[in-house]
Amino acid sequence: MNANILLMLVIIPLVAAILILAIRRLSEIIALLATGSMLIIAIALFRQNLTYSLSLPWAGFGIEFIFRLYHFSAFILLAITAFAFLIVLYSCSFMHGKNYVNQFYSYLLISAAMANGAVLADNFVLLLFFWEGLLVTLFGLIAIGGKEAFRTATKMFIIVGVSDLCLMIGIGLVWYLTGTLTISKITVPLNTLGCTAFILLMIGAISKGGSMPFHSWIPDAAVDAPLPFMAFLPASLEKLLGIYLLARITLDMFKLTTGSWLSILLMTIGAITILLAVMMALIQKDYKKLLSYHAISQVGYMILGIGTCLPIGIIGGLFHMINNALYKSCLFLTAGSVEKQTGTTDLNKLGGLWSKMPVTAVCFLITAASISGVPPFNGFFSKEMIYDAAMERHPIFYIAALLGSFLTAASFLKLGHAAFFGKRNQENENTKEASLPMLIPMVIIAAICVLFGLYHRSAVGTFLTPILTEQFVEHDASVLLVTLTAIVLILAVIHHIIGTEIHGGGVKAADHIHHAPVLGGIYDKAEKRLFDPYEIGLKIVNVISKILSFMDKAVDWIYNSMTVNSAYAASDTIKNLNTGNYSLYIIWSLAGGVIVLIMMLKGFGS
Amino acid sequence: MTINIIIITALVTSALWTAMTVRLLRSAVGLAITSAILAILMFRLCSPIAAVFELSVCAGLIFAIFISAITVTGRITNEQIVLKKKLRLRRFWLLPVIVIIAAIVLTQIHFHAIFNLPAQPVENNVKIILWNMRHLDLLGQVVILLAGAFGVVILFKEWKND
């Protein structure tokens, strides 16, 4: 196969996106065709398992257009294209009849193109180009949700923009340190500057992944943006990209070792993200919002896994990445089905849907079990690997991860209970199962979850092990850890049952945590977005801007009175000097000549 | 040497008169005289052909141009001259002073220079030099004369509203 095929992965969706904008009526078909053909190309490339490299002349100055395909990127490509295809399929039904359908598809395809490009890019500037392109489509996808969505979009734009700026500076630093922009050739020593560069790049990567503290736009977007967008971008695509980049910088470029403090930093970020986000998730009363906090929380596991710098942790992190992409997108899709069929995602208004929407309910059950780490679903195995690695580094990380697991399970018990079981709401009597194009992607993803769980060894062996340079032999999970996990899960169930008993209802099963003495206050503030770095930043910026505006006025005044007025005064003087009398002009010329002569003779003297 | 000094003094004097005299017509005559004296000086500086040119063109043609210009713009009456004399004197009295001071200062400077005399005898025949070696200048002259003709046609053309 020709290496030019790599270009097709970017060109096909772009062309399709333009076509969709032009031909409104055929948007679904074009999108399906485009994503389908991309998927086929990606499968073919993955099966070939070769390393391709494509280099085209571009801007010069070391900025080259290089695409490089190897095992890791082929795998990510496969995942991206597969998700793109499934989500487009789902959207065919979900988005039907809504406004901006063609814009939605077009942005979605451009996002896919940009993501493909970013994964394939072997040059940092090229990567940045696609990365920023993704930012733009992200903005567009959120913004088509409506007026409130525009605010969220702006919020996202600023948060991601700032972290992308960090990425840019980091790239600049790397360039300065190594003298090259070709990613596969870069090896950076971890001295002070190297560490700075790593942190900057890491910020870019994990903020794309949605880790704390760059997360706060995701829950907002969950409310405002079209749902397939959530399933596609924050749930799967962004995680894939962010973690892909994180893995590449930690594994290939900086060669982080277990001894480095950066590893601890990563693990700490991971652990904090897991805990805080899942705490927030636990108290949510909205299907989509709850999921979106989990989307943040799960990133923590991946960062924790990769941050351990142990083979098993890295493999676990990457495995968790793909697993999370699977079950999280499926979960969002079930949310979409519920929203489409019942018209709401408020958990208080839902309930007892399992008999009405059995397929959705089964899919939800499988994926919820998966995310909670119930064996034998895939989430269990990846989490076990991360636990293993975390335990090896320090028990505290393990405990954090395990606690996260407990809360995850608890929150999903609550979600499932509230949405699909329990008392049926009167309004939902006439609810029907979702349509086929919506069910197919859910079922496929749920099936993959089960398959990955059952055949986790071969999945890891096929997809992930080749990424590592060193030999990795998967060993059986340690009995102790599995036992602890099981205990935790059982505890979660018990907690849920007790909670339901106390508060009388699935939705309120976690209310005692919500209203616990200290936590209650914190939760209230968090709900009011007091802890949102963006909001805090806005306040700070407001104060600074007031100060600056005052200073600006002062400077303006000085500028006006000094510079402009003096320039005008000088201008007037010059105008008045030009009297129109040519004798005067002759005198100027002669005087100028005399001065020039004196200078010449002085220069000649010296 | 003495003759040269006399000629140069005469040149300066006539130039001064040209500048100072009240009547424009006299001024033009003064210019012609200055040209003639310059021509004499040029004769003495071994440049006869240029001197003839100077005499015929400057003392002749340019004098004619000035005379015609002065007649068109109108000659002034005697009363106006009396009136103007005082005003002019106020502006021009400084000129002879400056000239005399400059002359004294300049004559005090001891000037000595070695000039670059040609090693081999050079062609000094004006005709040969002008006609054989300076074609570009001749071309320029032709073009300038053409331009002058256009200028005269354009600027001296009768005015329609006259």
Add this chain to the structure above:
Amino acid sequence: MLSLFLLLPLLGIIALNLPYKGKKDTVALLYVLLLSVGQAIVVLFHPANFWHMPDFWGRFFHLALYADNLTLVLILSIGIVMSAAVLVAWQTISESKSRLNFINLALVALIGMNGTVLLTDIFSLYVFLEVTAISSFILIAFQRDLNALEGAFKYIVLSALATIMMLSAIAALLLFSGDTSFASVSQAVKNNCCNPIIIFAITLFVCGLFIKGGLVPFHGWLPAAYSAAPAAVSVLLAGIVTKVAGIYVLIRLVRDVFGPVGAINDILMIVGIISIIIGALAALKQDDFKKILAYSSISQVGYIILGLGCGSPLGIAGAIFHLFNHSIFKSLLFVNSAAVEKQTGSTDINKMGGLGAKMPFSNASCLIATFSTAGIPPAAGFWSKLMIIIALWQNGYHAYAAVAILVSVITLAYLLAIQRKVFFGILPDELKNIKEAGIWIVLPAATLAIIIIGVGVFFPFLFNSFLVPVSNFFK
């Protein structure tokens, strides 16, 4: 075949003035367009056998002509600006006889300018400067408008002063060189570089050229002449005449003939920076479209001189490039002013407003020229200014570089004032029925705008193929 640059226009003048009847003005227009576009094309496509072909006329005439890369740049600019000016004249002058007169004089100016850039003799230089100057005097005065006459007279007086300075310098140089060719003058200056008479002569010559080029404080005639001249003449005068007569000659003499004698580089830089500042400041509070452009011209010429005075190859290349750019963007601005003047009958920018909607082409091209003048990418002027500023910085003239950058802001301010007052804002009632200027104004404006953008965008290619050789010539 270099003599064709002089002989073909001469032939044209003679043929046009033969006594016969017919549509002389159309023929004349086509002929002068053919010549000026032709000379631009000859430069651009650079057919080797044209430039190196032995001169057929050389058997009869001794025209010691010589062309190097600097000459080529100038020939190109002359061709472009001349064709623009002639087209504008065609639009702005309606009378057939006046058109013919204009074209005759334009041909004279063409001979003068081509001769000036091609010749290699310091006295012939004077002759051809006079040819150029005399044709410009008549061109300024030829509508016999009182203001134009005033401008012409001031130009005549100051130009005569410059001529006399240069001739005295030639006489003084003749004392040492014994000949008037560039080579022997250069040799004489080299051999007697410490002689006060030589220094004096060079100073006189350079000051004469400062007057011709309109640098502060030698600039008195320039605003009057530029602003009072008929529209088409302003294009010609501001675009190319003073650039050839003053700036090109300055570059040629200072670099090739005199060499860096005494403090000449310092003087060039000081005069340059003073011109930049004074020109820009004076332009700031003008009400007259053309006068703003005239002062802007002074300021921009200052940049050229500054680059020249900096002395490094990059600086000189920047100066030459800016010379080219200046001739393009300044003629474009004057074409725009011609369009506005033709349509509104005035050049007072306070009486205008909102013309942008009515005259979109003029507006857009004026904006492009503004960008080029102020040095905003991707217009061509950005690169030349950048080159000059980098050259200044590299040679340690940080203060000069800073001032050059600062004045760019003032440049933008006064040019945007034109934009704001003329093209934006509210359309006065008396200008409601205004239309875009005719095709012969729009066409050159569009072409010049395209050249500016094209040169700006393709600058990286031009840099190596075109500009580096130009500066290398001086080594």
Add this chain to the structure above:
Amino acid sequence: MTNDMSQLFWMCSIGGILVFIIGIYCILVTFNLIRAIIGLELLTKTVTLFLILAGYVTGRTGLAQALAITLIVIEVVVIAIAAGVILCVFRHNKTIDVKLLRNIKG
């Protein structure tokens, strides 16, 4: 010989410089356009003198004469054009007063 030459040169130069001063003064001070042109003419005389002088002292009278002749021809044309401009001004203003030729200011 050279000393004599030197002396003659200097003497003529003094004459030229004095005429130059007179010419410049004339242009600067006069209120009459025609006299301004006469001043210019005086300046040109100086230059002619200088050229011839330079040719004489360096023994290249032929070249100097050729240059001087060219100069004289050009000078006539310039004077003619200037006179034409003055006549046009006279037709506008009915006077040739310099003070009325100061419309373009600033």
